Amino acid sequence: MAQTRIPCVLMRGGTSKGAYFLAQDLPDQPVLCDRVLLAAMGxxxxxxxxxxxxxxxxxxKVAIIRQSLRSNADVDYLFAKVIVDEPRVDYGQNCGNILAGVGPFAIERGLVAPPHAGGALSTRSFIPHRCHTSIGVFGAVSVAAACLIPGSVVADLACVGEGTVKHLSIEHPTGEFTVELRLRDGQLVSxxxxxxxxxxxxxxxCIPEALWSSNPVDCTE
Incomplete structure (x- = not known):
């Protein structure tokens, strides 16, 4: 069977794992792109x-990334959740875990310059989705921050060390994340x-070449 090879990077991002693609390496037509992603993920x-x-x-999970045309962003990041047991790709949400790999992927593909002399790198990503009415993780971060602020009503719930930079591990049903809190003179600064x-x-x-056409055949037969 003839195959079409699509450049792809597989990365762990946070507590998830996903396939990262450049938008230019995928079909422009939404229906055809979905078909390709379904085949790639199985x-x-x-x-x-x-x-x-x-x-x-x-x-x-899939990240589709392109160089941004916006003045306030370096890259555009589109998240796609490929449903495991359904022929469906969901673009209606975002994934912070997969977002963690967008910066490293942008470096790998030359979309942004790498850091020099061991410095830090910050990228600005634009996510072309409809806005969430609420994101539950923000509540967890707020509570974690309150746990780390001396004198708060929940300060006694967490055991952390001394210092102006503190970390707290927050568990959730699919893993954990760490909150970093920075204090200055007892006041929260970040x-x-x-x-x-x-x-x-x-x-x-690799996907069957016949899928990448306007008149696909059933490659499962």
């Missing part, structure tokens, strides 16, 4: 045995999540 199949999805909602990412694979994912 959906619909509970095991995703014919793709790289991993058979779990935490690993059947608070945020710490998520890491790691490059797992850099190469190409």
């Amino acid at each position: 959906s619909p199949d509970a095991r995703q045995i014919d793709g790289i999805g991993g058979g779990d909602s935490l690993t059947s 608070c945020g999540l710490i998520r890491t990412s790691r490059l797992l694979f850099d190469g190409a994912v």
Whole structure:
């Protein structure tokens, strides 16, 4: 069977894992793009045995990234959740875990310059989704911050060390994340999540060539 090779990076982002693509390497037509992503991840199949999805909602995730045309962003990041056991791709949400890998991917693909002399790198990502009416993790971060502020009503709930920079690990049903809190003279000056990412694979994912056409055939027969 003839195959089409699509450049792809597999990365762990936070407590998830996903396939990262440049937008230019995927079809422009939404229906065709969905078909390609389903084939790449191996959906619909509970095991995703014919793709790289991993058979779990935490690993059947995709990041589609392009150089941003916006003056206030470096890259555009579109998150796609490929449903494991349905022929469906969901673009209606965002994933902070996969977002953790967007910066490293942008470096790998030359979309942003790497840091020099061991310095830090900050990227500005634009997420072209409809806004969430609420994001539950913000509440967890707020509570974690309150736990780390001396004198707050929940300060006694957390055991942390001394110092102006404090960390607190927050568990959730699918993993954990760390909140970093910075104090100055006893006052909160910054608070945020710490998520890491790691490059797992850099190469190409193969899909049946017949899928990448305007008149696809059934490649499962």
